[in-house]
Amino acid sequence: MTSVGRPVPEVVVADDKAALIDAAGTRLVHTLVTAQRERGSASLVLTGGSNGVAIAEWLRDNAASAADDPLDWARLDLWFGDERFVAGDDDERNHKQLSDALLNHVPVDASRVFVMAPSDGEFGDDIEAAAGQYRQWLSDAGHGAASPAFDVHLLGMGGEGHINSLFPHTPALAERDDTVVSVHDSPKPPPRRITLTVPVVCRSREVWFLVAGEDKAEAAAAGITGGDAGQWPCAAVHGSEATVWFLDSAAASSLDPDAAHPL
Numbered sequence: 309m310t311s312v313g314r315p316v317p318e319v320v321v322a323d324d325k326a327a328l329i330d331a332a333g334t335r336l337v338h339t340l341v342t343a344q345r346e347r348g349s350a351s352l353v354l355t356g357g358s359n360g361v362a363i364a365e366w367l368r369d370n371a372a373s374a375a376d377d378p379l380d381w382a383r384l385d386l387w388f389g390d391e392r393f394v395a396g397d398d399d400e401r402n403h404k405q406l407s408d409a410l411l412n413h414v415p416v417d418a419s420r421v422f423v424m425a426p427s428d429g430e431f432g433d434d435i436e437a438a439a440g441q442y443r444q445w446l447s448d449a450g451h452g453a454a455s456p457a458f459d460v461h462l463l464g465m466g467g468e469g470h471i472n473s474l475f476p477h478t479p480a481l482a483e484r485d486d487t488v489v490s491v492h493d494s495p496k497p498p499p500r501r502i503t504l505t506v507p508v509v510c511r512s513r514e515v516w517f518l519v520a521g522e523d524k525a526e527a528a529a530a531g532i533t534g535g536d537a538g539q540w541p542c543a544a545v546h547g548s549e550a551t552v553w554f555l556d557s558a559a560a561s562s563l564d565p566d567a568a569h570p571l
């Protein structure tokens with residue numbers, strides 16, 4: 309732990325993306341099973357993007373055999389780090405992609421899956437009302453705080469360092485009071501999104517980055533070494549107990565070799 313309460317990041321380097329997902333998936337099941345044993349239930353924030361979908365598929369295929377105790381899907385709260393504000397059946401929806409990859413295949417308790425409303429949902433095209441519902445759910449689950457202390461918050465990352473829908477030099481990234489905000493002009497399409505904010509991510513016990521590819525190496529190095537948080541959103545967040553970077557060797561290529569622990 310550093311002097312400002314930010315854990316020193318743990319860096320795990322795998323040969324390739326498949327090994328990265330296997331390492332993160334195995335550890336994720338152990339972490340969630342341990343949380344269920346110690347606290348009765350577990351909470352996980354899912355992420356979209358290539359690696360978010362890949363680990364969801366891994367959980368679908370391997371969660372039953374990855375730990376001595378099975379993961380109890382019915383005692384798992386599932387949240388989303390961000391969502392694209394488009395129609396519910398749009399392929400761009402993180403919820404649709406993660407349902408296809410995981411949620412439609414395992415016995416989750418639907419009342420414990422917290423989905424950000426789509427643009428044709430109960431609030432129609434009112435993105436602020438959709439964000440407001442999520443803000444309320446986070447508060448309800450926060451036991452007096454504005455949001456829960458998630459057991460694990462998964463994060464994918466863009467090549468410019470964005471996480472969730474928090475992009476460099478944007479008001480959403482700078483937000484420190486609100487828990488959920490709408491984004492109207494995302495640099496990466498689609499433009500309208502809903503996202504958890506930095507303080508919510510940082511209340512998580514553990515924050516895990518899943519990053520593959522050489523195009524993300526510079527951002528990964530900036531995040532791990534504490535780069536400017538306005539320019540590199542990944543550098544703005546950490547867990548309260550642990551921050552873990554799962555990288556493939558290409559994404560680790562800009563790191564000092566001493567900072568990385570090969571699998």
Ligand SMILES: O=C1O[C@H](COP(=O)(O)O)[C@@H](O)[C@H](O)[C@H]1O
Binds near residue numbers: 358359360496
């Ligand atoms: O737009 C988004 O991108 C990030 C990273 O996606 P990737 O495809 O480059 O891995 C993702 O984590 C986020 O949820 C998503 O909305």
